[in-house]
Amino acid sequence: xxxxxxxxxxxxxxxxxxxxxxxxxxxxxxxxxxxxxxxxxxxxxxxxxxxxxxxxxxxxxxxxxxxxxxxxxxxxxxxxxxxxxxxxxxxxxxxxxxxxxxxxxxxxxxxxxxxxxxxxxxxxxxxxxxxxxxxxxxxxxxxxxxxxxxxxxxxxxxxxxxxxxxxxxxxxxxxxxxxxxxxxxxxxxxxxxxxxxxxxxxxxxxxxxxxxxxxxxxxxxxxxxxxxxxxxxxxxxxxxxxxxxxxxxxxxxxxxxxxxxxxxxxxxxxxxxxxxxxxxxxxxxxxxxxxxxxxxxxxxxxxxxxxxxxxxxxxxxxxxxxxxxxxxxxxxxxxxxxxxxxxxxxxxxxxxxxxxxxxxxxxxxxxxxxxxxxxxxxxxxxxxxxxxxxxxxxxxxxxxxxxxxxxxxxxxxxxxxxxxxxxxxxxxxxxxxxxxxxxxxxxxxxxxxxxxxxxxxxxxxxxxxxxxxxxxxxxxxxxxxxxxxxxxxxxxxxxxxxxxxxxxxxxxxxxxxxxxxxxxxxxxxxxxxx
Numbered sequence: 001x002x003x004x005x006x007x008x009x010x011x012x013x014x015x016x017x018x019x020x021x022x023x024x025x026x027x028x029x030x031x032x033x034x035x036x037x038x039x040x041x042x043x044x045x046x047x048x049x050x051x052x053x054x055x056x057x058x059x060x061x062x063x064x065x066x067x068x069x070x071x072x073x074x075x076x077x078x079x080x081x082x083x084x085x086x087x088x089x090x091x092x093x094x095x096x097x098x099x100x101x102x103x104x105x106x107x108x109x110x111x112x113x114x115x116x117x118x119x120x121x122x123x124x125x126x127x128x129x130x131x132x133x134x135x136x137x138x139x140x141x142x143x144x145x146x147x148x149x150x151x152x153x154x155x156x157x158x159x160x161x162x163x164x165x166x167x168x169x170x171x172x173x174x175x176x177x178x179x180x181x182x183x184x185x186x187x188x189x190x191x192x193x194x195x196x197x198x199x200x201x202x203x204x205x206x207x208x209x210x211x212x213x214x215x216x217x218x219x220x221x222x223x224x225x226x227x228x229x230x231x232x233x234x235x236x237x238x239x240x241x242x243x244x245x246x247x248x249x250x251x252x253x254x255x256x257x258x259x260x261x262x263x264x265x266x267x268x269x270x271x272x273x274x275x276x277x278x279x280x281x282x283x284x285x286x287x288x289x290x291x292x293x294x295x296x297x298x299x300x301x302x303x304x305x306x307x308x309x310x311x312x313x314x315x316x317x318x319x320x321x322x323x324x325x326x327x328x329x330x331x332x333x334x335x336x337x338x339x340x341x342x343x344x345x346x347x348x349x350x351x352x353x354x355x356x357x358x359x360x361x362x363x364x365x366x367x368x369x370x371x372x373x374x375x376x377x378x379x380x381x382x383x384x385x386x387x388x389x390x391x392x393x394x395x396x397x398x399x400x401x402x403x404x405x406x407x408x409x410x411x412x413x414x415x416x417x418x419x420x421x422x423x424x425x426x427x428x429x430x431x432x433x434x435x436x437x438x439x440x441x442x443x444x445x446x447x448x449x450x451x452x453x454x455x456x457x458x459x460x461x462x463x464x465x466x467x468x469x470x471x472x473x474x475x476x477x478x479x480x481x482x483x484x485x486x487x488x489x490x491x492x493x494x495x496x497x498x499x500x501x502x503x504x505x506x507x508x509x510x511x512x513x514x515x516x517x518x519x520x521x522x523x524x525x526x527x528x529x530x
Contacts, residue, residue: 339391
């Protein structure tokens with residue numbers, strides 16, 4: 001960008017009037033205008049001590065049975081505090097907690113992300129980080145995975161894993177096996193639904209998690225775990241424990257707790273869950289390693305599993321990465337699929353429009369999805385984007401500031417932990433027209449829009465830092481491409497095979513426990529299409 005600016009300026013000096021106009025447009029563009037990102041210098045900004053603050057007394061009293069935080073989920077607490085304190089406030093940590101700055105100003109987001117440094121840092125899931133760096137250092141050693149590492153150690157690890165998990169060619173090779181898993185899932189839906197009402201059982205969320213876990217196993221280990229149709233008590237224990245763990249993170253990380261000084265029952269329970277995750281994941285990982293050693297595959301390198309590719313680079317990195325895929329790839333993708341199913345079920349006209357697109361690539365129910373025909377599904381991708389706005393996966397993106405910054409007029413020192421709260425902005429008509437409606441068309445390019453659609457006027461924010469469901473920059477979700485492909489295949493198959501309904505209220509369908517998780521029975525009705 002600097003070189004582009006310099007060339008335009010040199011052209012201007014040669015009295016090129018067109019270049020002058022382009023240069024003036026460039027320097028006034030908010031994305032590259034330093035003044036727009038940081039309008040106040042450090043010396044002229046208000047000191048941090050003047051920022052609205054959630055103090056120790058307010059925090060403790062608020063969590064008591066009569067307090068304003070009692071029995072509220074994390075998203076509701078954050079919304080309440082922004083209403084009371086304004087667009088930026090400081091949450092003072094107690095009992096060893098970190099202080100947290102919460103901002104819901106988009107210019108602050110941009111300022112933070114554009115000063116991220118080489119290795120962006122964030123303090124997130126403190127319990128999981130403690131488990132890896134302290135509690136089970138005997139297992140993890142110096143390789144704590146992308147979740148718990150920071151600085152150069154994180155950068156080196158991400159550089160190793162990126163080519164395997166991020167490159168499009170490496171993700172597309174899983175399409176046939178994931179498509180096969182989804183066909184099994186379709187058969188399972190037909191098997192478990194009530195033959196009279198055509199509704200699936202109230203615990204359908206668990207079936208979705210089995211599907212996700214099976215998909216992760218295929219990508220990570222190139223192995224069918226048999227979770228969709230088989231009885232696997234270990235897998236179900238894993239599924240049940242993940243939601244309990246997120247419950248515990250809210251209790252221990254955000255509410256007053258002395259676990260950092262004196263381990264308590266809930267802390268021990270959280271550590272036991274994370275130990276069980278290791279046991280569950282390493283069982284399958286060790287089986288896969290033994291299989292690779294005894295019977296090496298003749299597959300081309302690009303078609304081998306993530307684990308097999310990483311084993312050739314570093315065995316410990318391969319094992320920890322596979323563990324992370326099991327722990328990080330289940331609840332997120334499951335919640336995303338449930339949210340999208342709810343959106344389609346409650347918006348039958350959108351569901352039908354999507355079905356017509358899918359029919360163009362899957363003329364028969366058992367037609368195969370291919371890399372080529374999946375390129376022709378823009379409306380499906382728009383539906384996924386819009387559902388992640390309507391039912392987001394998280395409240396905020398998190399960063400530790402890499403340098404002194406001025407945020408919303410306040411001095412925020414280097415090393416401060418900042419929650420960039422987007423939960424209110426993605427439902428604000430200032431940024432998204434008709435914000436409470438599910439309108440995938442807002443994400444389509446003009447050439448893909450249907451002029452007859454009354455919702456083509458629906459807009460999305462022109463600020464790219466408000467809607468970031470997979471994060472931003474080098475620290476964005478490394479499993480994004482895999483997760484998107486899993487969602488695309490699952491929805492394409494379900495919409496091609498069934499009419500989808502949900503005949504119950506959807507208010508407060510998810511609860512925020514750092515990550516959004518379902519709290520209502522997902523009793524979808526699946527009607528076979530002729």
